[in-house]
Amino acid sequence: MIATPSLADRLQKMRAQLRAGQQQLAAWQAGSLAVSAVPGAGKSTGMAVAAAIALAQRPQRDRRQLYLVTVTRSAALNLRQKVRETLQQLGLSAVGFTVQTLHSLSLQIASTAPDLSNLYWDQVSLVSDRRKAQLLRQAIDQWIEANPTLFQQLLRGTGFDGELAEQLRRSSVLRNEFLFELAKTLIPEIKSSGLSPADFADRLSPWPVLGDYPLLVIAQGLYEFYQVGLQQASLIDFDDMVLSAVRVLDNPQARRTWQSSILALFEDEAQDSSPLQMQLLERLAPVTTDQQLQLVRVGDPNQAINSTFTSADPLFFRQFCEQCDRRQQLVMFDQAGRSSPTIFRAANFVLQWVNRHWAHSDSLRPFREQAIQPVDAEDPQLNANPEPLGLGLELLQTETTIATVERLQQRLIDLYAANAETQAAILVRENRQAHYLRDRLTEPLAKAGIHLWEASDRDRNRRIPEEMLALLQFIERPHQPDRLRAALQVLVNRDRLPALPWEALPAPEIFLGDRLFWPDANPRLLPCQRLCQQLLKARSELPPEQLIPFLALTLHYDGSELATADQLADQLGRQAWSNLSLGQLLADLQNLLESDRLTSVETEDPGLALTRSGQVTILTMHRSKGLDWDCVFLPFLEASQIPGGRSPKQSEAFLGPQPWIAIARLQLRRALQAETGAGVEPFTDLAAAVSEAQALREAEEYRLLYVAMTRAKRLLWMASAQQAPRNWTFPQSLIDQTPCPALAALYRQFPQHRC
Numbered sequence: 001m002i003a004t005p006s007l008a009d010r011l012q013k014m015r016a017q018l019r020a021g022q023q024q025l026a027a028w029q030a031g032s033l034a035v036s037a038v039p040g041a042g043k044s045t046g047m048a049v050a051a052a053i054a055l056a057q058r059p060q061r062d063r064r065q066l067y068l069v070t071v072t073r074s075a076a077l078n079l080r081q082k083v084r085e086t087l088q089q090l091g092l093s094a095v096g097f098t099v100q101t102l103h104s105l106s107l108q109i110a111s112t113a114p115d116l117s118n119l120y121w122d123q124v125s126l127v128s129d130r131r132k133a134q135l136l137r138q139a140i141d142q143w144i145e146a147n148p149t150l151f152q153q154l155l156r157g158t159g160f161d162g163e164l165a166e167q168l169r170r171s172s173v174l175r176n177e178f179l180f181e182l183a184k185t186l187i188p189e190i191k192s193s194g195l196s197p198a199d200f201a202d203r204l205s206p207w208p209v210l211g212d213y214p215l216l217v218i219a220q221g222l223y224e225f226y227q228v229g230l231q232q233a234s235l236i237d238f239d240d241m242v243l244s245a246v247r248v249l250d251n252p253q254a255r256r257t258w259q260s261s262i263l264a265l266f267e268d269e270a271q272d273s274s275p276l277q278m279q280l281l282e283r284l285a286p287v288t289t290d291q292q293l294q295l296v297r298v299g300d301p302n303q304a305i306n307s308t309f310t311s312a313d314p315l316f317f318r319q320f321c322e323q324c325d326r327r328q329q330l331v332m333f334d335q336a337g338r339s340s341p342t343i344f345r346a347a348n349f350v351l352q353w354v355n356r357h358w359a360h361s362d363s364l365r366p367f368r369e370q371a372i373q374p375v376d377a378e379d380p381q382l383n384a385n386p387e388p389l390g391l392g393l394e395l396l397q398t399e400t401t402i403a404t405v406e407r408l409q410q411r412l413i414d415l416y417a418a419n420a421e422t423q424a425a426i427l428v429r430e431n432r433q434a435h436y437l438r439d440r441l442t443e444p445l446a447k448a449g450i451h452l453w454e455a456s457d458r459d460r461n462r463r464i465p466e467e468m469l470a471l472l473q474f475i476e477r478p479h480q481p482d483r484l485r486a487a488l489q490v491l492v493n494r495d496r497l498p499a500l501p502w503e504a505l506p507a508p509e510i511f512l513g514d515r516l517f518w519p520d521a522n523p524r525l526l527p528c529q530r531l532c533q534q535l536l537k538a539r540s541e542l543p544p545e546q547l548i549p550f551l552a553l554t555l556h557y558d559g560s561e562l563a564t565a566d567q568l569a570d571q572l573g574r575q576a577w578s579n580l581s582l583g584q585l586l587a588d589l590q591n592l593l594e595s596d597r598l599t600s601v602e603t604e605d606p607g608l609a610l611t612r613s614g615q616v617t618i619l620t621m622h623r624s625k626g627l628d629w630d631c632v633f634l635p636f637l638e639a640s641q642i643p644g645g646r647s648p649k650q651s652e653a654f655l656g657p658q659p660w661i662a663i664a665r666l667q668l669r670r671a672l673q674a675e676t677g678a679g680v681e682p683f684t685d686l687a688a689a690v691s692e693a694q695a696l697r698e699a700e701e702y703r704l705l706y707v708a709m710t711r712a713k714r715l716l717w718m719a720s721a722q723q724a725p726r727n728w729t730f731p732q733s734l735i736d737q738t739p740c741p742a743l744a745a746l747y748r749q750f751p752q753h754r755c
């Protein structure tokens with residue numbers, strides 16, 4: 001008889017499956033630990049195993065939960081899956097832990113103690129992106145009305161010729177672009193420092209004003225109006241949620257209760273958390289008898305890519321690493337099994353080249369010097385550092401963007417002809433490029449039997465309530481032309497109808513009526529007519545609560561989308577008292593959309609949808625973080641994209657050439673950090689601030705390139721064009737361009753990889 005291995009044996013075996021750095025993470029028992037390692041080193045995997053081992057070793061009577069937190073929802077789902085699988089391998093049930101984003105954790109904490117957090121869910125809702133934009137615009141209008149002198153100062157800019165038309169243009173640019181951007185950038189930054197509008201106003205006076213405009217004073221005013229707008233509409237935003245949770249934990253009794261229910265806190269992608277999120281974790285983590293936080297933070301400062309558009313700052317993770325280092329509780333590792341050696345040689349080269357040619361101050365260098373190394377021969381990972389596909393690294397310089405797309409298309413067709421199960425991603429700098437590629441590649445790739453999937457930045461499941469709203473509005477009033485068009489657009493977007501000859505669409509009464517009255521019907525419109533008539537028939541045959549499931553089937557939703565639609569129908573059904581009418585259903589759905597309260601159902605790891613084999617996925621470089629593919633394509637690598645941003649926005653030129661919003665943000669960060677005794681001072685010199693803002697932006701762009709390159713396992717394809725769009729809103733107008741400087745260096749360093 002074969003004896004079943006004991007838990008101790010299984011733990012032993014599991015540790016043996018880890019590489020050295022991961023073993024140190026898995027050996028964690030108590031106190032603080034920082035782990036900083038290169039891309040693909042196995043940080044997330046190591047954290048999942050460490051969590052499972054910690055759970056396996058905890059005494060049975062210990063009912064405390066292990067909390068794992070990360071920044072994005074897809075990363076949270078990924079991590080949850082990994083912990084579950086590891087517990088299964090140990091023969092243990094998947095209990096005793098919870099994996100959450102920092103926001104959902106905040107929500108949980110805040111809602112357990114509404115008297116402390118001031119967050120009563122029956123009285124407030126989370127603001128949707130759309131509503132937030134409306135509130136910001138309302139705050140801008142109110143601020144302008146209350147501050148005519150300051151607004152005039154902005155209107156004058158660096159000089160004014162008095163023309164009425166120019167005055168109107170400037171006013172519109174300020175309202176719709178500049179002040180909107182200022183509010184969107186600075187309000188979360190101020191809020192995430194935990195300051196109310198009044199507290200912030202008190203701090204402002206000693207901070208030097210940089211340049212011609214008191215932008216922090218303006219931001220304070222906008223913040224004040226925005227908060228009032230939120231309160232009046234009984235809404236809160238994500239920062240309010242974290243602030244509410246921090247408020248709860250500031251209460252000693254609540255804090256003790258929370259801490260006593262937690263075994264430890266593990267945080268992944270720690271380079272991306274904001275100061276406010278740090279405050280939350282530091283209050284929440286239990287404290288050991290020698291006054292250490294039970295806090296394990298894992299990250300890579302070289303992959304910090306959120307600090308110029310969120311309030312995240314890798315500084316806090318660096319500080320945590322330094323503190324841990326002083327107590328010998330910092331683990332660093334540089335071996336990674338993800339990629340073919342050629343790929344990480346290219347990534348290492350870019351890292352060193354960028355640091356070596358850095359034109360700004362040493363302290364702002366984009367990267368910590370760290371080279372990715374291959375794993376040892378006896379590494380536990382199957383197929384670690386895999387064989388390259390093609391040249392492994394393929395570098396192109398084409399004449400035009402169109403030629404780049406043609407070369408990309410041909411390379412994909414060749415790869416999928418050789419292996420239909422190839423796994424590939426095209427990573428782009430911005431969504432407009434993703435749409436451009438989708439429009440050009442979908443058809444030719446489909447002809448070659450290749451499925452192209454564009455992961456737009458908004459979660460697909462979030463479109464469901466909007467689609468239902470469009471179809472239900474049509475069903476309710478089919479003869480309104482805009483409702484008919486909106487419904488048809490949904491059917492086209494969901495591939496239920498081909499692209500439509502909109503110009504041939506007659507008035508709704510004719511289109512939806514009898515064919516007799518539509519003798520010259522365009523044959524391409526007839527299937528649309530049939531489908532629309534079916535939708536209208538459903539209205540007379542089905543009770544309103546069954547319309548959503550019916551429409552979900554009509555749109556051919558997949559499993560996860562159907563589940564979300566069912567949940568939506570449930571939620572709306574629950575809201576209605578009795579005898580739900582179509583009008584009531586529509587009103588409830590609109591309310592739900594305004595409040596963004598729909599929770600989509602996850603039946604699949606969203607990471608998996610992005611990395612499916614046999615599919616080419618187009619997504620932004622930002623969203624590719626934490627994921628990997630056999631083949632990664634990076635088209636459009638011109639200098640105007642990375643590091644990009646040299647020319648100021650033409651429409652805002654009257655304010656002067658400086659990047660004002662970036663400067664204001666930097667001054668704000670400096671001033672707030674100075675108050676915490678972080679050894680920095682607010683800027684007094686505009687030129688120094690301009691230079692630092694530019695350096696920080698460039699550094700982050702190069703880290704983004706590094707993240708994108710390190711997603712590739714077997715083929716990394718990079719291209720720039722000599723003629724490319726100046727502006728991706730008008731991709732057809734091309735101008736002369738130079739390659740991203742790091743790519744130009746790669747061309748020189750790896751001539752044998754040029755294709």
Ligand SMILES: Nc1ncnc2c1ncn2[C@@H]1O[C@H](COP(=O)(O)OP(=O)(O)OP(=O)(O)O)[C@@H](O)[C@H]1O
Pocket residue numbers: 017018019022037038039040041042043044045046300303337338380381382625626627710
């Ligand atoms: N010990 C191991 N045994 C087998 N496979 C491993 C091991 N460690 C990591 N891997 C695999 O290596 C790849 C990279 O691991 P992981 O995603 O955990 O790295 P990471 O350090 O978090 O990467 P990044 O920083 O780029 O997000 C994954 O495919 C993972 O399954």
